[in-house]
Amino acid sequence: MALSAFESPVDFELTELSIENDQSLKTAYWDRIPYLFVSGCAFAKGHLDSQSLSLRLLAVKAGLKRGALPQAVEAALSLP
Numbered sequence: 001m002a003l004s005a006f007e008s009p010v011d012f013e014l015t016e017l018s019i020e021n022d023q024s025l026k027t028a029y030w031d032r033i034p035y036l037f038v039s040g041c042a043f044a045k046g047h048l049d050s051q052s053l054s055l056r057l058l059a060v061k062a063g064l065k066r067g068a069l070p071q072a073v074e075a076a077l078s079l080p
Helices: 023-032 050-061 071-077
Strands: 035-038 041-045
Touching: 023 071, 035 050, 041 050
Parallel strands: none
Antiparallel strands: 035 041
16 A cells, blocks of 8 residues: 555655665665554554555554654654
């Protein structure tokens, strides 16, 4: 499933990150592309299931399943 075709039951913000020029991210994630985090928690590695993603987004909206992004991902996204 492509995220561009995904219709969510809730609003969400998608941030794409290219790992091509970041060796630490490339080493950690290259063999698992696409890798998707939802609210800081790892969600999908290489395959996306639309029903599971909808449920996860609803859980996040309800305040569940929050986590911190891996340090290398946070740094690459320039998050505080």
